[in-house]
Amino acid sequence: MDKDFIFFRGYLDRDQVGEEEPCLLAATEVVQAVCDAGFQNNGFCMRSFSSSPHCYYKYAKTPENGMYMLRAVKKSDMTTLDILIDTRLYPCFIMIEKHSEWQEETKEVVKTLEQVISDDADQYNWHICVREYIAKTTQHLDKFFSAMDYMTTPEKKSVESKTNVHIGQLILEMNGNNYYNDELIKEDSNQPTPESNPANVNVIEMLKPLFYNNDDNVTRFLNEIDGMSSNNITDLVNQWVKEKLISDYGNSRKGDLWKILHDAKLYPRTIQNWNRRVH
Numbered sequence: 001m002d003k004d005f006i007f008f009r010g011y012l013d014r015d016q017v018g019e020e021e022p023c024l025l026a027a028t029e030v031v032q033a034v035c036d037a038g039f040q041n042n043g044f045c046m047r048s049f050s051s052s053p054h055c056y057y058k059y060a061k062t063p064e065n066g067m068y069m070l071r072a073v074k075k076s077d078m079t080t081l082d083i084l085i086d087t088r089l090y091p092c093f094i095m096i097e098k099h100s101e102w103q104e105e106t107k108e109v110v111k112t113l114e115q116v117i118s119d120d121a122d123q124y125n126w127h128i129c130v131r132e133y134i135a136k137t138t139q140h141l142d143k144f145f146s147a148m149d150y151m152t153t154p155e156k157k158s159v160e161s162k163t164n165v166h167i168g169q170l171i172l173e174m175n176g177n178n179y180y181n182d183e184l185i186k187e188d189s190n191q192p193t194p195e196s197n198p199a200n201v202n203v204i205e206m207l208k209p210l211f212y213n214n215d216d217n218v219t220r221f222l223n224e225i226d227g228m229s230s231n232n233i234t235d236l237v238n239q240w241v242k243e244k245l246i247s248d249y250g251n252s253r254k255g256d257l258w259k260i261l262h263d264a265k266l267y268p269r270t271i272q273n274w275n276r277r278v279h
Contacts, residue, residue, distance in 0.1 A: 004098040045227025234277035
């Protein structure tokens, strides 16, 4: 993996409000407990946070031996930034990919990690401070190399694995942006092409007029709403209408878009809820 990383350490401290209360977990266990709960509750779903207006976040790999690989996704162009949280040492190590086009967003990522972990650690009467760290080349080399192995080793692929992300009756192959029907996913290499599955192509074709017939924006939209909550989906629709990426002509962003997403089980809530939130 030919990538550079910025190193940070996560220092835990007592919450000022809870100084007189007992700590419910040792400091060495807090970040691991928070990350384990985050993966258990959200899996590989994309999440957004108020502290990070420019990025989405998701777990990029199954946690392993106290290591957690996350990925930040920039909303504007869908570029990504890899993040590793390694709780095997205390204070925990945090490695964030160094990217020339992510300078401002990297600060946002650090702030969000600090806030989200602190919010979840509050139940144990701890909060975390994330500070940049100059790593010594001879220190903890065994942990560093095993962390690199964890980040670069592909997930095992199977029908039950998270390689394919289920969204309603579609399966989104994250690397290829291809859409297949659940019943046609096989363990062998004889998978159908999108063109051979009229039902799924029809969903994409129905969306295209609402996106000014822009194929790339339809694909990008489906990528972005993968794993989103219903409220975040409607917020995204409002943003895209404002940016002239989704048509606001007639009933397009109201009943038409809701029906396509609802029928494809991409937006499960009612049209009344949709219309209350979509401007």
